[in-house]
Amino acid sequence: MARFLLRRLGLVVPALWLVSALIFALAEIVPGDVARTVLGPYATPDQVAALRHQLGADRPLVVRYAAWLGGFVTGNWGDSLVLHRPVRPFVFARLGNSFQLALVALVLVIPVSLALGVLAGLHEDRPLDRVISLLGLSLTAIPEFVSGVILLVVLGVQLRWFPIIAQPPPGVGPAGRIRYLALPAIPIAFVLFGYIARMARAGMVDVMGSAYIRTAVLKGLPPLYVITHHALRNALLPAIAVIGSQIGWLVGGLVVVETLFTYPGLGKLIYDSALAHDVPVLEATALLVAAIFMLSNLAADAMVALLQPRVRSSS
Amino acid sequence: MSDSHLQHELGQHLREELLAGRISRREFLRSATAFGLSAGAIAALLAGGGRAPALAQTPPVKRAGTIRVALVPPTAAVDPVTMYDAGAIAVVQQVAEYLIWAEKDLRLRPVLATRWEPDAQARTWTFTLRDGVTFSTGRPLGADDVIATFDRLTDPQTKSAARSNFKGILSKGNVEKLAANRVAFHLDRPFVDFPYLLSSTNYNAVVLPQPYAGDFEQHPVGTGPFALTAYTPKESASFKRNPGYWQKDLPYLEGVEFRFFAEIQPQVLALQAGAVDMMLATPFQGSQAVFTDPNITVLQTSSSKHRAVHMRVDTAPFTDKRVRQALALCLDRPGIVQGLFQGRADVGNDEMFAPIFPGSPTIPQRTQNYAVAKQLLREAGQADLKVTLTYEVYQEVPQYAVFLQQMMKPAGVTVTLDQMTQAAYYGSGSTQPWLQVPMGITDWASRTVPSQFILPAYTCSGVWNSAHWCNKEYDDLAEQYDATLDAQRRGSIARKLAVLQQDATPAIIGYWIRAPRAVRKRVQGVEPNGSDFLDLTRASLA
Numbered sequence: 001m002a003r004f005l006l007r008r009l010g011l012v013v014p015a016l017w018l019v020s021a022l023i024f025a026l027a028e029i030v031p032g033d034v035a036r037t038v039l040g041p042y043a044t045p046d047q048v049a050a051l052r053h054q055l056g057a058d059r060p061l062v063v064r065y066a067a068w069l070g071g072f073v074t075g076n077w078g079d080s081l082v083l084h085r086p087v088r089p090f091v092f093a094r095l096g097n098s099f100q101l102a103l104v105a106l107v108l109v110i111p112v113s114l115a116l117g118v119l120a121g122l123h124e125d126r127p128l129d130r131v132i133s134l135l136g137l138s139l140t141a142i143p144e145f146v147s148g149v150i151l152l153v154v155l156g157v158q159l160r161w162f163p164i165i166a167q168p169p170p171g172v173g174p175a176g177r178i179r180y181l182a183l184p185a186i187p188i189a190f191v192l193f194g195y196i197a198r199m200a201r202a203g204m205v206d207v208m209g210s211a212y213i214r215t216a217v218l219k220g221l222p223p224l225y226v227i228t229h230h231a232l233r234n235a236l237l238p239a240i241a242v243i244g245s246q247i248g249w250l251v252g253g254l255v256v257v258e259t260l261f262t263y264p265g266l267g268k269l270i271y272d273s274a275l276a277h278d279v280p281v282l283e284a285t286a287l288l289v290a291a292i293f294m295l296s297n298l299a300a301d302a303m304v305a306l307l308q309p310r311v312r313s314s315s
Numbered sequence: 316m317s318d319s320h321l322q323h324e325l326g327q328h329l330r331e332e333l334l335a336g337r338i339s340r341r342e343f344l345r346s347a348t349a350f351g352l353s354a355g356a357i358a359a360l361l362a363g364g365g366r367a368p369a370l371a372q373t374p375p376v377k378r379a380g381t382i383r384v385a386l387v388p389p390t391a392a393v394d395p396v397t398m399y400d401a402g403a404i405a406v407v408q409q410v411a412e413y414l415i416w417a418e419k420d421l422r423l424r425p426v427l428a429t430r431w432e433p434d435a436q437a438r439t440w441t442f443t444l445r446d447g448v449t450f451s452t453g454r455p456l457g458a459d460d461v462i463a464t465f466d467r468l469t470d471p472q473t474k475s476a477a478r479s480n481f482k483g484i485l486s487k488g489n490v491e492k493l494a495a496n497r498v499a500f501h502l503d504r505p506f507v508d509f510p511y512l513l514s515s516t517n518y519n520a521v522v523l524p525q526p527y528a529g530d531f532e533q534h535p536v537g538t539g540p541f542a543l544t545a546y547t548p549k550e551s552a553s554f555k556r557n558p559g560y561w562q563k564d565l566p567y568l569e570g571v572e573f574r575f576f577a578e579i580q581p582q583v584l585a586l587q588a589g590a591v592d593m594m595l596a597t598p599f600q601g602s603q604a605v606f607t608d609p610n611i612t613v614l615q616t617s618s619s620k621h622r623a624v625h626m627r628v629d630t631a632p633f634t635d636k637r638v639r640q641a642l643a644l645c646l647d648r649p650g651i652v653q654g655l656f657q658g659r660a661d662v663g664n665d666e667m668f669a670p671i672f673p674g675s676p677t678i679p680q681r682t683q684n685y686a687v688a689k690q691l692l693r694e695a696g697q698a699d700l701k702v703t704l705t706y707e708v709y710q711e712v713p714q715y716a717v718f719l720q721q722m723m724k725p726a727g728v729t730v731t732l733d734q735m736t737q738a739a740y741y742g743s744g745s746t747q748p749w750l751q752v753p754m755g756i757t758d759w760a761s762r763t764v765p766s767q768f769i770l771p772a773y774t775c776s777g778v779w780n781s782a783h784w785c786n787k788e789y790d791d792l793a794e795q796y797d798a799t800l801d802a803q804r805r806g807s808i809a810r811k812l813a814v815l816q817q818d819a820t821p822a823i824i825g826y827w828i829r830a831p832r833a834v835r836k837r838v839q840g841v842e843p844n845g846s847d848f849l850d851l852t853r854a855s856l857a
Contacts, residue, residue: 032738038391039474040399041741044778047474083548084392084532090548149580157588164581164588165574167550262574262581264550272549272577275738276390 019290034277078280098265102250104181109189117197121204140194144187148260166261184261199242203235244300248293330360342673348423351431380856381570385582386595388549388575399476411521411537415514419616437505444496448561458492463525477519505798508764516763540566540852567855593834596847600711605833618761618830618845619669624823625781630753639820641691645723647683663824666813667768676810688726705733706756707740761845784821
């Protein structure tokens with residue numbers, strides 16, 4: 001197991017390096033430039049050129065990348081070119097926000113989707129299965145900006161059950177924060193529900209048809225005992241892998257939800273810094289998200305490996 | 316202090332013009348304030364020339380509460396010298412003040428300057444500063460601060476966003492200290508509308524203390540009604556009442572909370588849910604819901620905000636004036652205003668004198684006329700014209716592009732649409748499509764004097780002359796317009812400028828967008844503003 005983890009961890013570092021190089025190159029292709037963002041459309045070309053020079057944005061790409069990389073690995077993440085603030089505390093504050101929203105969404109979606117997925121799998125091709133599968137498919141198919149707007153209008157504007165702005169004012173305790181985050185967590189949960197429930201259902205259908213379950217049933221074990229002690233452990237493996245693969249998206253990919261619910265998370269920060277060519281912020285944020293993506297996948301793999309020794313030995 | 320002899324003469328002349336019906340009452344007030352006539356003098360002149368302005372009866376106001384404002388976040392670090400976006404401007408306007416504030420009808424209200432007057436050529440302007448004003452640090456406001464402020468804004472070495480406005484009008488080092496509270500601005504050329512350049516309409520022109528290190532976010536010092544107490548980029552800003560504010564009973568509010576929203580839709584929902592009390596700006600596109608909400612009032616004022624559909628006169632097929640005229644004749648302007656804004660815009664006439672500008676000349680309105688359009692195209696040998704229209708994704712611009720495409724079709728013109736993000740459309744360095752494409756739609760923010768459009772976009776040396784149009788006669792007239800104090804002569808020059816530009820049609824100006832500002836019913840004392848500027852000094856909550 002230790003070797004398995006070490007081998008996988010060893011892949012993370014070169015992958016992150018590749019990501020950083022790709023982002024640096026991509027930021028070059030995105031139209032616009034940082035000096036124009038800072039000075040605005042009415043600045044004269046010589047003012048823009050002077051600021052580009054001052055920011056070092058007119059140096060060759062490779063030189064800029066090397067300078068940035070050197071600073072980053074030695075812990076100097078630099079200042080935002082646009083906001084003139086140190087990158088690290090700014091990005092970490094956003095990371096904390098994103099984690100909170102991801103956590104609320106996961107707490108909301110995992111128990112429900114796993115339970116309903118398992119239930120559907122146990123009732124394969126029967127009405128309950130059809131209802132759950134259809135519900136999952138429908139909810140996943142609704143884009144989060146559509147469900148988000150509907151929820152905002154109904155639960156926020158008309159019924160006033162939830163705050164319309166997800167960022168709580170200063171001094172709100174943990175329970176209060178959950179109330180603020182519940183509304184944006186729902187559309188995210190909608191999207192994830194279908195994936196996770198389908199995986200749990202498929203896993204359950206697969207396992208329940210396998211020989212060792214048939215043996216357990218024929219042995220006369222009570223059905224509930226067979227499900228909880230024999231089937232679940234194997235049936236949930238695909239669902240766990242799916243959850244792991246979604247963590248990166250939950251932390252860094254929620255641009256739409258963060259915009260709609262006015263929530264300062266990492267997704268919006270990546271988007272804004274990409275548009276503004278604020279490379280120090282873009283790189284730091286994207287690398288963090290990439291690292292989280294890789295580590296959460298690794299955690300999911302480790303969990304699968306723990307639950308199923310075959311995976312460990314085969315890889 | 317009484318008005319000078321020149322001001323007295325100018326005032327009497329304006330009164331005669333008003334009595335003769337040659338200028339409107341609005342033009343009278345606007346010109347009188349621009350010339351720096353005192354309120355007493357204006358009232359006296361009006362008493363002889365018509366009714367004095369009626370003062371609205373206002374109910375007693377509550378001196379408490381914090382107003383919550385929804386607005387777009389500042390794009391970059393907030394710095395009064397470099398700022399250009401609505402978010403940063405609104406933050407700064409609560410903390411720091413201008414010499415003059417331009418009201419929604421473009422009358423000028425004295426703020427840190429109590430009076431101003433031009434010399435006979437409108438080339439030297441003398442400003443008297445208000446006594447008893449202190450910065451939030453306790454330091455009194457003086458002439459040195461004003462000189463430092465405008466030297467900073469006109470300094471080629473700084474990144475001043477106002478430099479383009481002052482270019483050719485005021486150069487660094489030309490502000491002279493006459494006394495501790497008096498300064499003289501020596502202009503590069505006569506400029507009648509100069510007080511506007513020192514007013515809120517030149518949004519960078521807030522008076523900052525003499526030593527300023529460019530660290531407004533860390534040390535937000537100003538003379539304004541509020542003090543910035545907390546600022547988190549992209550999230551929020553908090554202000555509390557400035558206890559040492561020079562207007563003793565103001566502001567009414569205890570505090571102001573800015574909540575930054577990247578998009579309009581969440582702002583609309585927050586306003587409807589009562590999570591905020593007002594929106595700084597309420598562009599019609601995307602905000603339709605607030606216009607029918609019974610809990611919300613939408614304040615509205617005309618503005619000079621517009622979209623210019625430029626046609627490069629140095630690039631075929633637009634080298635022929637008849638082609639440009641033909642395309643402009645395809646537009647059903649009232650239909651566009653109705654379709655894009657449900658009527659909340661004023662019809663444009665392909666020249667730069669927006670209806671909001673007092674004294675704008677009345678020249679024949681260009682209307683849809685396919686017969687003439689086709690004939691012009693035939694004469695130009697372009698009966699089967701194909702053009703590409705490049706535009707940015709910004710507010711209603713994409714829909715406008717589709718309107719243009721559809722309206723040009725019946726004249727036999729095939730328009731290919733080329734859509735870009737705003738960043739790509741403005742670009743940078745050698746790639747700036749908005750200045751390079753043969754035909755493009757560019758968004759122009761509201762300005763207070765026509766020259767602020769004419770000089771950069773339609774004169775030979777204009778830095779944003781997308782149409783590449785150059786007409787010596789037009790340039791000379793523009794210069795004369797800026798230098799003419801006499802209202803009647805100025806009006807006739809304006810008319811010539813408008814006729815010349817409409818005839819040449821370097822750009823189609825289809826409409827002038829009004830500026831709506833949505834507030835909840837309990838908000839009082841907030842005015843709409845053509846440039847979305849925000850003065851909360853007299854705001855209160857019921």
